[in-house]
Amino acid sequence: MSSYCTATYRIYDEKGDFQRKAQSIAVGMTVGTWTELPGTKQDEMRKHLGHVERVEVHEPESGNQVERYADVSISYPDINFSRDIPALLITTFGKISMDGKIKLIDLTFSKDFLSAFPGPKFGISGIRELLGVKERPLLMSIFKSVIGYDLDGLKEQFMAQALGGVDLIKDDEILFENPLTPIEQRVRVCLEAAEEAEQITGKKLLYAVNITGRTSQLRDQALKAIDTGASALLFNVLPYGFDVLHELSSDPDITVPIAAHPSLAGAFYPSPHYGISASLLLGKLMRIAGADLVLFPSPYGSVVMPRAENLAIQRELLSSELALRTSFPVPSAGIHPGLVPRILEDFGTDVVVNAGGGIHGHPGGAINGGLAFVQAIDAALNGVPLEQAAEHMPQLKAALDIWGGSR
Amino acid sequence: MSSYCTATYRIYDEKGDFQRKAQSIAVGMTVGTWTELPGTKQDEMRKHLGHVERVEVHEPESGNQVERYADVSISYPDINFSRDIPALLITTFGKISMDGKIKLIDLTFSKDFLSAFPGPKFGISGIRELLGVKERPLLMSIFKSVIGYDLDGLKEQFMAQALGGVDLIKDDEILFENPLTPIEQRVRVCLEAAEEAEQITGKKLLYAVNITGRTSQLRDQALKAIDTGASALLFNVLPYGFDVLHELSSDPDITVPIAAHPSLAGAFYPSPHYGISASLLLGKLMRIAGADLVLFPSPYGSVVMPRAENLAIQRELLSSELALRTSFPVPSAGIHPGLVPRILEDFGTDVVVNAGGGIHGHPGGAINGGLAFVQAIDAALNGVPLEQAAEHMPQLKAALDIWGGSR
Known part of the structure; x- marks a missing residue:
């Protein structure tokens, strides 16, 4: 046959x-x-x-x-x-x-x-297990630009994000191997901060470290990060090709989840006439290549992808047609707490709410920025309108005051 | 500074x-x-x-x-x-x-x-030296589909192309590692044919073997092919990323020229609004990544790229602004002998005339197909109109009769 x-x-x-x-x-x-x-x-x-x-x-x-x-x-x-x-x-x-x-x-x-594609090693269920979070959407925070930062500066920013109660923190995807914050030292100080924060918040978090450099060295770099304690990896898949992700994700020594960044994806999907559709590129292919989390431009913010394309990506990441673990959809860019109810409406609870400016730009700083998101997620899950919840939650109120609600 | x-x-x-x-x-x-x-x-x-x-x-x-x-x-x-x-x-x-x-x-x-980019290891001058061809355009022949062929069938097709007097023969880019013609055996029988043909034609030729499979295995596959005697490599750069080409081309153990295939390039360059321009994608980036020859869709045939974009690619491959060896431009698809004067007009002599159907589809078979191209190149270099040259050259005449002249 x-x-x-x-x-x-x-x-x-x-x-x-x-x-x-x-x-x-x-x-x-x-x-x-x-x-x-x-x-x-x-x-x-x-x-x-x-x-x-x-x-x-x-x-x-x-x-x-x-x-x-x-x-x-x-x-x-x-x-x-x-x-x-x-x-x-x-x-x-x-x-x-x-x-x-x-x-x-x-x-x-x-x-x-x-049969050659084991798919995501962790997927949605594996990541939930690592974090001990059963049903709610996860909250991810993106380092704002840390180019030129030293280890102290990096740790300080990490700490603020962690204290805000996020579940995941990811490196900036344009942070490459550099003398100020080389990968092993970066992992070390951020993990220290993660542990200190956990003492206070009681929450686990995953830190996705950006894996960069020459193709043949990526595995070694990943292993170095993991040996030092990295709890997740961030990878700019498209500049290297899907096969590199496939090799990393199916490698038994890579024992942490991989978050796929869509860097360069705009060279492929937006034209109606040429390229590769977003749902195939950032949905199906990322999943079979083994991404545990997939970032893509949200339909809410400045870097805009139509909502229908977002939902098509989601469909591919979750579809039971593929006998593989599912991948977490991470609609990104332009996310602020006021959007949380809309994100949950569009994506359900199997979604990562991912914010950069929406956390760091909070008038009370990143800690309060994170807290405002945690409050928004709680309220949305309980069906409480954000404006109502905000009456008792000053962090959420401050966020809604500057960025508005979801409609 | x-x-x-x-x-x-x-x-x-x-x-x-x-x-x-x-x-x-x-x-x-x-x-x-x-x-x-x-x-x-x-x-x-x-x-x-x-x-x-x-x-x-x-x-x-x-x-x-x-x-x-x-x-x-x-x-x-x-x-x-x-x-x-x-x-x-x-x-x-x-x-x-x-x-x-x-x-x-x-x-x-x-x-x-x-400084991290040694560029093409051979480039135009190095390839000319390998072939002992000083000034004229080179002639390359593409295997027509050999999927499903066994070694005998492959050798037969190789032999016909070699006897036609071509300088380079390249694998079909969709020929992957397969049980009928695995890479080492493929190289072995094709080199036998190349040697037999050289006895008859007195011409050297390079055979570019398609390097395929998993990213981390490409180097080994290339070395296997080279150890068996492969005289060049063909590589589908874009599905793997430029860095893999950069790693292969700068590897001291890869001792043969690399021909870059533009497979998947149409996902990047044709839209005016999105993607990466052809001259950057298939010109500058291929050259700094170390491609000795770069194939791209010609403006003459069915798979058409505008002439201005072709010439922009050529400019980047040859420009002295980069202190790197130059790469051979290989405008491909739809090339028949009648087009040779126009190719030389557009590209000068530092070009590879690359034909598939224009060789295999010759009414007298691939040998005569190759000869017709050799005759067309000779005539064009000597400023003799093809129709006039064809009077004494039946192979060229037959080609012009079915495909026409250049205008």
Whole structure:
């Protein structure tokens, strides 16, 4: 029995014959030629041939400015490629990505292909277990820019975030290996701060350390961080390729959750005509590559992704169609406490509320910024309107006063 | 003395204040906040601060449908990031790639940053030396799809291409490690064929073997191929990231030229609004990462890139502004012998004429397909119109008869 992985493309063409185009992709990206082959050769090659599964043409209605396009699904025999994301992307989109207006909008994987992908090592349930938090949304805080900070400055900022009661703190993704805060020392001082804070708050937290540098050294850097006590990793996946995440996440020595940063994702997803859809790029592919948490631009803030795309990413991270652990969705950018009810409405409780400016910019400082979020999450979970909750919670009140409520 | 790398963006905005936007990027992607910092802190942070170098606003003329945009250049202090392409891309385009209509159109590198980049190990001069070909354009032949072929079938196709007199033969980029033609056996039989052919043609050739699989295994796979005698490598750079190419090309044990395939490039460059320009992606970045040859979609064939973008790529591959060896431009797709004069007109002689269908589809088979190209290159170099040369050259005549001349 042959098995196949299927790619779905959105192809724009004013007049073209989409059926023919689909056929030419199915043949061209697999056996090269078909109708010209003699019958005996066809028998031999049949198991390598791609198949057109669906061609759904969308004709623009008259007077309507929408372009003519088709959603085209083609299945590719697993026998043609190896069990890694580069091979699948090269097979399904490598050459044809350059062939006119075409966007890769989905991939479905065969059981056989997926057998090489253990997926997230922790996932939502594993992270909840590490933190001892059963049902509520988690709260993550992002270091604000710490370029040029020394270890004392870093520790001070970490401490303020930790005392605010957040569940996770992540490095700034533009903090690279540097002489002021090299990774081992950074982990050491931040963990000290985490322990001190836990004495006070009684709350555990995870610190996601940014793994950077040369590709072949990433594993060593991760192990160094973990040996020093790092409780999570942050990784800019796209500049390195999904396979590096896949290798890190499936490595038995990498014993902490990995948060995937969407750095560079805007080079892929926003065009309607080119690239790779957000739900595939930041949803399905991140999950099979093993991201335990996936950051993506929220629909609420300044760096905006449409809400529908956010929810499509969420769907892929949580879908039971993949027999893998689920990944935590982390809609990011522009998040302030007033948005919490809307985030929970959109994402439910399996979400990480992730804030930078919304914590550090609190008039009472980062500690109060964190507390305001904790209060907002509590209120939203209990169905209490934020304005009402804020009457007894000065931190939340101060946040609502400067950033407003959710609508 | 501080040194900087500079990024240039094209930013589209109907009404926005581009100067302000530029300032917010320069601060936001470096120190985070500036005007709010106390003076002593500013003194400390100044060396980490990004600078707006240029904001060139293009207002649409009235009645003109062209969108309003600005070309914005921002310099980033080297002290902020490590000496690798992922760090540079994350710093300059990581987060802001997701912030509206913005395309990264150029990067310039400081001397200090570039010091980590030895560039192409062979480059144009090194490849010419390996082949003993001083001035003329080189001729490359692409295997047509050999998925499902066994070693005999592969060798037969290799032999036909070699006997046609090509200088380079490259694997199909969708040929992965597979049980029928595993890399060591593939190299072995193709080298046998190359030697047999050389006895007949008297011409050396390079065989670029496709390096595929898991990221951490690519180096081993390359070494295996080289130990077996592979004379060049083919690598799908973008699905793995530029840093992997950088690591392979600067590895002293990788002793053969590397041809960079543009697989997946169409996910980055074609949109005017998003992504990374072709000249940066397939020109400058491929060269600093160490590609000896760079394939890209030609402006002549079915997979079309505008001629101006082709020439911009060429400029970056050859420019003396970078103190690195130059990389061979390889405009690909849709190339037939009739196009040779136009290719030479556009690219000069430092170009690789690269053909697939234009060789295999020759009515006299691949051997005659190769010969027709050799004849076309000879004629074009000597200023003889192809139609005239074809009078005495049946292979060229047959090619012109089916594919036509160059205009």
